[in-house]
Amino acid sequence: MGYVAPMTLSASDLAISRGGVRVLENLNLTLAPGQALILRGPNGIGKTTLLRTLSGLQPPLAGTIAGADDRIAYAGHSDGIKPTLTVTENLNFWARVFGTSSIQVALDSFRLADLADRPAGALSAGQKRRLGLSRLLLTGRAIWILDEPTVSLDTSAIAMFADAVRAHLGQGGSAMIATHIDLGLDAEVMELGPFKAVPPPLDDFDGAFA
Amino acid sequence: MNALLARDLKLALRAGGGFGLGLAFFLIVTVLVPLGVGPQSALLGTIAPGILWLGALLACLLSLDRLLALDWEDGTLDLLATAPLPLEAAVSIKALAHWITTGLPLVLAAPVLGILLNLPAPGYFWMVVSLALGTPALSVIGTFGAALTVGLKRGGLLLSLLVLPLYVPTLIFGAEVARRGAAGMDIATPALMLAGITAATIALLPFASAAVLRVNLR
Numbered sequence: 001m002g003y004v005a006p007m008t009l010s011a012s013d014l015a016i017s018r019g020g021v022r023v024l025e026n027l028n029l030t031l032a033p034g035q036a037l038i039l040r041g042p043n044g045i046g047k048t049t050l051l052r053t054l055s056g057l058q059p060p061l062a063g064t065i066a067g068a069d070d071r072i073a074y075a076g077h078s079d080g081i082k083p084t085l086t087v088t089e090n091l092n093f094w095a096r097v098f099g100t101s102s103i104q105v106a107l108d109s110f111r112l113a114d115l116a117d118r119p120a121g122a123l124s125a126g127q128k129r130r131l132g133l134s135r136l137l138l139t140g141r142a143i144w145i146l147d148e149p150t151v152s153l154d155t156s157a158i159a160m161f162a163d164a165v166r167a168h169l170g171q172g173g174s175a176m177i178a179t180h181i182d183l184g185l186d187a188e189v190m191e192l193g194p195f196k197a198v199p200p201p202l203d204d205f206d207g208a209f210a
Numbered sequence: 211m212n213a214l215l216a217r218d219l220k221l222a223l224r225a226g227g228g229f230g231l232g233l234a235f236f237l238i239v240t241v242l243v244p245l246g247v248g249p250q251s252a253l254l255g256t257i258a259p260g261i262l263w264l265g266a267l268l269a270c271l272l273s274l275d276r277l278l279a280l281d282w283e284d285g286t287l288d289l290l291a292t293a294p295l296p297l298e299a300a301v302s303i304k305a306l307a308h309w310i311t312t313g314l315p316l317v318l319a320a321p322v323l324g325i326l327l328n329l330p331a332p333g334y335f336w337m338v339v340s341l342a343l344g345t346p347a348l349s350v351i352g353t354f355g356a357a358l359t360v361g362l363k364r365g366g367l368l369l370s371l372l373v374l375p376l377y378v379p380t381l382i383f384g385a386e387v388a389r390r391g392a393a394g395m396d397i398a399t400p401a402l403m404l405a406g407i408t409a410a411t412i413a414l415l416p417f418a419s420a421a422v423l424r425v426n427l428r
Contacts, residue, residue: 058428074292078285084224096213
């Protein structure tokens with residue numbers, strides 16, 4: 001199963017801000033179908049802000065984003081799981097929101113079948129994460145934007161996740177992932193450090209009298 | 211949209227969902243009023259419509275702070291904002307779910323509590339009608355307040371302060387319908403005003419709620 005009309009996500013001359021402070025600027029990137037892009041950079045550089053901007057959750061300060069409309073599946077730091085609903089109920093909800101009929105692919109890919117009738121509140125942190133990531137398979141969206149997806153996953157679960165991403169890329173999907181670990185993917189790495197915004201020059205009041 | 215409604219109703223009925231809390235609060239308030247006022251059945255009958263309306267108002271307020279805050283905390287709102295469902299529809303559905311779990315039980319319980327307050331016989335029908343017309347507006351206005359305060363820690367008190375003044379027109383015309391009904395007077399004018407307020411809030415406020423929610427998600 002491939003994706004309908006896969007599109008290239010591109011951003012040009014992007015500048016983004018967090019809490020009113022400009023964090024990244026002059027950012028150009030493209031994400032073609034079948035491509036994975038890993039974002040790297042120290043804490044606070046603006047990885048999360050960049051991913052949220054590309055997902056349309058906040059507007060950019062400057063620059064344009066193309067090819068993002070209704071094609072993005074976003075997975076942030078929190079999984080959006082309701083603790084009182086079972087694993088199946090949680091997945092069914094997202095499947096219905098995105099108009100997908102079966103949740104079987106999500107249960108299989110992240111080995112959740114044994115946990116299907118458990119309330120999500122009774123899952124361990126890693127199992128919750130697996131549930132949150134399996135939701136991506138139900139969206140039917142071609143561009144995955146993932147923010148630290150491997151937090152609290154063990155080695156075998158990380159392999160499961162990498163397989164899911166690989167399968168997604170194989171179907172013509174694309175993925176942008178902010179992570180610090182090596183997923184073993186054939187992916188381009190983008191270092192965000194060089195795009196750090198330069199603070200505006202201070203009004204040099206004393207300098208005028210020097 | 212059905213999925214979101216079904217999920218919200220299911221969550222309300224599960225442990226900690228808060229279904230029935232508003233109703234229980236309404237019950238307790240109306241039981242306490244006769245104890246405070248004393249055994250003066252004529253006086254109670256006069257103030258009954260106002261007390262029932264005030265009780266319904268406060269009961270609605272009680273469950274508002276969880277309306278969007280829970281979805282915000284666990285990241286569901288971020289995911290919903292990137293889902294195919296427009297945010298305007300999502301907040302409308304959430305308001306509807308709030309009305310079904312809070313407003314509708316109040317409408318149904320009001321006649322029973324009217325007995326406790328010695329509501330005059332002609333008043334029961336119009337009491338139910340006025341609440342049925344007015345409580346949807348309470349849920350929609352409340353959703354707007356919840357959207358405004360969604361990112362704030364301890365936003366509950368601020369939410370009450372923001373929302374209660376917005377409830378004033380609904381309270382005035384709602385209580386007026388119930389009072390006139392109880393006194394056997396013509397109710398057409400306040401009932402139309404009440405219905406108009408409800409229709410206008412349902413039509414317009416979801417856009418405002420979705421807009422402030424988008425700002426709060428940044």
